[in-house]
Amino acid sequence: LFLVPAIIIPIIFITRKKRRLSRQSFGIANKVSQHLNQTLQGIKTIQAFSNEERETKKFAEAIHSANRNAYRNVQTSALQSPLLEIMISIGLCISLIAGGHFIANDILTVGDFTAFLLALTAAYKPAKSITGLNNSVQHGLLAADVLFEYLDSEPDIKDAPNAIELKKGEMSIDFKNVYFSYIPGEPVLTNVNINAPAGSVIAFVGPSGGGKTTIFNLLERFYEPQKGQILINGKSIKKYTLQSLRENIAEVSQDVFLFNGTIADNIKYGAPSATKEQVEKAAKAANAHEFIMKFPKKYSTSVGERGQLLSGGQKQRIAIARAILKDAPILLLDEATSALDTQSEKLIQSALKKLMIGRTTFVIAHRLSTILDADQICVVQGGKIIERGTDAELVALDGEYKKLRDIQFRKTK
Ligand SMILES: Nc1ncnc2c1ncn2[C@@H]1O[C@H](COP(=O)(O)OP(=O)(O)OP(=O)(O)O)[C@@H](O)[C@H]1O
Ligand SMILES: [Mg+2]
Known part of the structure; x- marks a missing residue:
């Protein structure tokens, strides 16, 4: 045997x-x-x-x-x-x-x-x-x-033959009679006009599907309007190279996308040559340093596939740190719709306030407390800007904005 x-x-x-x-x-x-x-x-x-x-x-x-x-x-x-x-x-x-x-x-x-x-x-x-x-x-x-x-594959959106560099510096943004549809015949934005002087904060509020994120997509030239023009410093964004345009825009998007890698890698995504000190400084400004240091591996902690090892609020703060490090003159903030606890919401808002200073900022807000002191608030509904003004002006107008505001502040009090 x-x-x-x-x-x-x-x-x-x-x-x-x-x-x-x-x-x-x-x-x-x-x-x-x-x-x-x-x-x-x-x-x-x-x-x-x-x-x-x-x-x-x-x-x-x-x-x-x-x-x-x-x-x-x-x-x-x-x-x-x-x-x-x-x-x-x-x-x-x-x-x-x-x-x-x-x-x-x-x-x-x-x-x-x-x-x-x-x-x-x-x-x-x-x-x-x-x-x-x-x-x-x-x-x-x-x-x-x-x-x-x-x-x-050849991208649909290409540099114009004689495209110029958009140089870092002050940026004013204008939308002139912009019309856009993702699917022909189904307009998502109609006749949108925005005037944002350099350094101003323009806020967008309104119901889901109104077209707010689409405004950002157009400014970043992921899509092109079928009618009208988008201008930066008085020139159509089509005149600038795509690369230089996007280098001058930092975005914190609605659904933060993190790459499988460490926290440090993700913060450095827009500035790969950044030093350890710069990464930490950005994380501190984003109110992210503290929670990062609580992980055993600190900045070398892996975020998991698509950041699934982090909470929504933590992901957002990493994205804010990423935007801080990119240090671009135009800032696009697309607030997440998902509810955050009050503590991380406060941390995020104070980080964003710091980040906005000295930049031309477009901010989409679901929580109005973020934007009460914006230079201009635009109410976007059905692809149109139906009201615009400061908080005080819109309250006085007693329209859609006032309704939204009443609902939110009654709920939170
Ligand atoms: N890539 C796309 N292809 C086709 N339609 C789209 C696309 N992205 C958005 N839409 C449609 O365009 C409209 C506006 O979408 P958008 O994302 O701009 O809304 P929003 O105001 O940002 O909404 P929310 O507050 O929910 O984020 C919606 O009806 C949406 O279904
Ligand atoms: Mg959106």
């Missing part, structure tokens, strides 16, 4: 090795598709920070390592397959001879021996499928091809 372990041990060994290999290749395929997912979902954030080139490079590196691993796996399994077959054949021969001997001497019953043979064949099949493990890597590589195509 001592022959049995002699057959089983190599099988166990091979199965283990196979398990390790498939776990490895699964990990690689997973990493590639995770990266793919993240890039597609974070595309707006990547573009807003003009980081397309950096992402493409990072991805190329991931693919390269996946390729290398796939090659190694193929090599190993190619070697393993014949080895396995020889071993199994020898094992089968020995066990048949031994089995015959044992049965003849009444040590084993025929039933026991049949069960043993069946178990052996069952183990043989999964061991043989080792050559198939490369498949998952191939899937990942296919996904990579698709992504490269996507990143390389």
